[in-house]
Amino acid sequence: MSVRTLRQAVADAIKAAMPSLKACATHPGRFDAGELARLATRSPAIFVAVLGITDQSVQHDEVTGTLTFGAYALAGDSHVADRDAAALAMVDALALLVPGNRWGLAESVSNPERVRSENLYSGQVDRIGVSLWAVTWQQRMVIGQTMDAAALAALDLFATCDLQYPISDDAPVAEDAVQLPQED
Template sequence: MSNRPTSINDDGSTVWACLKVVDYLKPLIENPLGQEQLLEKVDTVERHIAPFASKADFKRWMSSKSGGVRVSVLGVTGYEKEGNRIIGDIRFVAHVYAADKWGYQKDIRAEIISSAVARALMKNKATPEAYSKPMQVSNKNLYSGSIDELGVACWAVEWTQKWYVDVPVDETTLDEFITFGLTGELEYGEPTIEGEVKLPQ
């Protein structure tokens, strides 16, 4: 049984744009199950709900993967109308995370992969469904001691791009609502409780 709603209000949604970015990056950056020893590729490229905000986020989404790219929408900085269409200036972030693999250190892999993502966005044919080319592309090292302890290195590629934001979402492309994570603190200074709940299907 699917936990998707029977209908979805997709007016003005940025979900479609984010999914199209993922579709564009997959064949360029993704190397499922490590089929080839390619330094500049990762196990999976996926849409993500929000920027990584904590060590628990990295631990949860890294899982058993040796590397990945998760694309999120940070927000829309402005809307405009063109005829009967709506265009939004969308700010995206692609979090690139990597672990040691094939004799390469995690920091080297993450830095090279994030550069590959940035180069992909700068191609002339990048994200063909978009209203404009990516603009203000930047790349940032998110190193911290707590993330390093997980055996992960992370970079964030950010950019702004104009997209139509009134395109219907294909519900079959949305993730199933199968699990949700929980992080809580019973009292200030006490250990954090973390868990993951699997929903009945």
């Protein structure tokens, strides 16, 4: 299973467990101020990222690795709760959901370990009008099958780069397929 598919499975499981979220989606990584301001309208939300992979190994033709996941809880003020209370409610829910969860995946080799919640408050985050927390954990998972040289060559890696990115919250997702130059 690909890392992208594993990340999506974790996001789907969180969304199923927390249906009152306005958004629960995958994310490529950490946030900058501009992106937080753009995503603030989608709160309360949780964005799931894979922050890294360590300890990759091959056994019995399976590639496993320890994935570091981050679930970012983003909340703005609303008539229901202030942003701090809303973010903490999501952190509480994740604290109950993450430990022991294998996300319904046969590829999960271990339970989540080193589960940690961190307040990402700063003056800049406060000026944007949001509260941001990160719940991170490490989990050993099967990330793929080994391939021989002929199978790798047949993939024609990096010939095409498929991109999907939001232009704005109200617009559909833009998509590009870029043909990358190839050496002979």
